Amino acid sequence: MSKVPTAPLVSPLAATLTRLLGPRKVLSSLSERLNYRYDAIAFGETPLCVVLPESTADVVVAVKAARAAGVPIVGRGAASGLSGGAAPTEPGLVISFTRMTRLSINAVKREATAQAGVITLAVTEAAKPFGLIYPPDPASFRTSTIGGNLAENAGGPLCFKYGVTGDYVQGLEFVDADGEVHALTRDAYDLAGLLIGSEGTLGLITEARLRLTSPPKFTRTLMAHFAEVGACAEAVSAAIAAGAVPSKLEFMDRACTNAIEDYLHLGLPREAEAVLLVDTDGDDLETVEEERALVEAACRNAGGTVRRAESDAEAAQLWQARRSVSPALGRIRPQRMNEDIVVPRSVLSEVVREIRALGDASGLHLVQFGHIGDGNLHPNILFDPRTESLEAVHELAHEVARVALRHGGVLSGEHGIGSMKLAFMREAVDGGTLAALWRVKHALDPHGALNPGKVLPQELA
Amino acid sequence: MSKVPTAPLVSPLAATLTRLLGPRKVLSSLSERLNYRYDAIAFGETPLCVVLPESTADVVVAVKAARAAGVPIVGRGAASGLSGGAAPTEPGLVISFTRMTRLSINAVKREATAQAGVITLAVTEAAKPFGLIYPPDPASFRTSTIGGNLAENAGGPLCFKYGVTGDYVQGLEFVDADGEVHALTRDAYDLAGLLIGSEGTLGLITEARLRLTSPPKFTRTLMAHFAEVGACAEAVSAAIAAGAVPSKLEFMDRACTNAIEDYLHLGLPREAEAVLLVDTDGDDLETVEEERALVEAACRNAGGTVRRAESDAEAAQLWQARRSVSPALGRIRPQRMNEDIVVPRSVLSEVVREIRALGDASGLHLVQFGHIGDGNLHPNILFDPRTESLEAVHELAHEVARVALRHGGVLSGEHGIGSMKLAFMREAVDGGTLAALWRVKHALDPHGALNPGKVLPQELA
Structure with missing residues (x-):
């Protein structure tokens, strides 16, 4: 049995990075790379090369090599994201932060310093002996990473009272599109705040200083x-x-x-x-x-x-x-489209009813749950791609998003925009503001190398 | 007695704006304009014209007229700022927000909606009947405005436990350098967070939705x-x-x-x-x-x-x-240079001692106080400009800033950079990060019309 490869098995980028970083930090075979094309909700393109950096210096090497090769760069944590943020839209370099797991606690400063690959739960576990906790609690906190949480500005049930990931960031380190390292505190222009929630489209966050608090009694x-x-x-x-x-x-x-x-x-x-x-x-x-x-x-x-x-x-x-x-929903249908709308609490009952009616009319399986305190609802469309129409799923998802926007809501409470909600952004953000966001994007990533196809829809001509 | 004016008494910009907005909203005489060249710490250039907008629409008219006239635009609240943020560095248009004082409380959403000219204290006063408070408490809260607090991301004694102004912003409206109005929530790219603390150099904040909390018992x-x-x-x-x-x-x-x-x-x-x-x-x-x-x-x-x-x-x-x-310090010398350094608490005793020694050696009157919980110190140099050398004052201020930076500190805890600490920014921020901040500035204010000479020092060639 023989197979004719349609592309060289090892890309020139993978060869370069293997030479620069050593084979232990580079995944170049197709079978390995295939695992890095998806997150928990979306499939993307298979990367040309995957790097597993062990330090910020490794990230710098990887970014510079990808830029020299002219391929896009996508950062990735535990891939538990629910908006396609870590799924590449083009073949390129994936930087998987799972080996950057250095974590230290400073009890006097009530602060944790965590590299991007630290598991969210590990921060609270490490803080516990000092009588401290790290409150942000995305549902995925046992598997998701701090880097992924920062990229999506993740929230969770506790965020109604205690705030989202970004509210706990005192400072961060990031690698920009040119491979330069920057250390930011949260003063003057809050560039750190801009990077938080930008899904790796403005820079790659490598480390953060996180505020810890005392747990309630x-x-x-x-x-x-x-x-x-x-x-x-x-x-x-x-x-x-x-x-x-x-x-x-x-x-x-x-x-x-x-x-x-x-x-x-x-x-x-x-x-x-x-x-x-x-x-x-x-x-x-x-x-x-x-x-x-x-x-x-x-x-x-x-x-x-x-x-x-x-x-x-x-x-x-x-x-x-x-x-x-x-897991309960996974037993009903193998896949689901998980929305993340936020609407004013005053219109919540109408919104839930309208979405229920849309679900019933569609013939698809739709369930609703969410953090009702801040109006953050997760309508989920459950489907089997082998027997149900993807077009119908996307149409229903779009209708659900329209209900939210019509009632003064927004499209993303805590999952990010990613690729999944990209098309809806044009309805959610007026053209002038979208143009301002694109100006910021071009300022920090002039060649569009960082996670293309995420957060911002293409500008209208 | 006669005086020959060296410039026309009413600038063409003032004439245009008087025509567009009516005379009640425009100050054009020199004696009136002179009052708008300073904040609580710095003197600047006398503006060509002052507009007192009563609505966002008025702000749009003013910005478009200033841009057409090719003059810079400086926003201004109560001018109680301590870094020169509202003091113009060039003659141009000053937009004074003191008449934009619409304020409403939504107790169910635990939110205040305040126009830029609302006095900080008024937010808590209006929230009180609903059992709510607005925690940020800059020392100037009886006179300072929400717009000014947002521009400088003001803090106060309570910020060690409760956070600074930006932590309470749910959304905001701003007018950009082209006179376009944008409404922002805090998702996707956090452009709102970028505007907060940017001292009117990226846009003019006209209104904000502020989170309210329950007071401690x-x-x-x-x-x-x-x-x-x-x-x-x-x-x-x-x-x-x-x-x-x-x-x-x-x-x-x-x-x-x-x-x-x-x-x-x-x-x-x-x-x-x-x-x-x-x-x-x-x-x-x-x-x-x-x-x-x-x-x-x-x-x-x-x-x-x-x-x-x-x-x-x-x-x-x-x-x-x-x-x-x-007031106590004002009795010692008529003027003071009020610094706003933040240093790690672990080095606080060394920093205070080193600054004390610098003060003693200088022969100038130096006092220190501040929010010691987060290491935010206010070394104040008290001086009489008629009898003491301004150069010596600036030299001492620079030495104090260097002590903070040498010990891993930053230059601004809550007052902003303004014009006062501009020169020190080059030591505080590495060249690459400064370049990134300039790219963001150029993206949102390509012609440099908004509050020139603030926050960012000119890039090195």
């Missing part, structure tokens, strides 16, 4: 369920208006709850149109209990049925439902 | 004094390492304390080399008291003498000392 949990989605949204708004600032406020619709129940048999209310999971936390138990009571009263006033967790074990069991959403 | 105060500055710095580091997160941590050196004592006769310890004022706050009185006890123990271990405030009235009296620094 007490946490209280409740679950509520509602016969109607609007009632759930109203309960949340009423609780917040009454002064509650829950640390987590998670919503799941009926389709989502039933998917989890089919999977785990936790005894969730299958008939409820909306299930709400709420944590309140703080250092004063009385205040924490008071806040939970405010949420409970708001839920009951809105017609909800409330269950308080009476122990940490019961709270953990309730939260197991929310944590199991991804 | 309890606050406790203590004052400590030390025979030696290093002991004070060590006490602060030890308290923080032990787990205390004070909401305010203010330091004053002996010269500063004596200036206040001469002014107000509060009974401050005149012989102490360092006085420390500390607040702890939170919702759990026990925790708040515990944190104060941690600070107290750390102060005593470091050889300090501690006084606890036993009532709110006593706390207010202790804080009166700190709030009186500016």
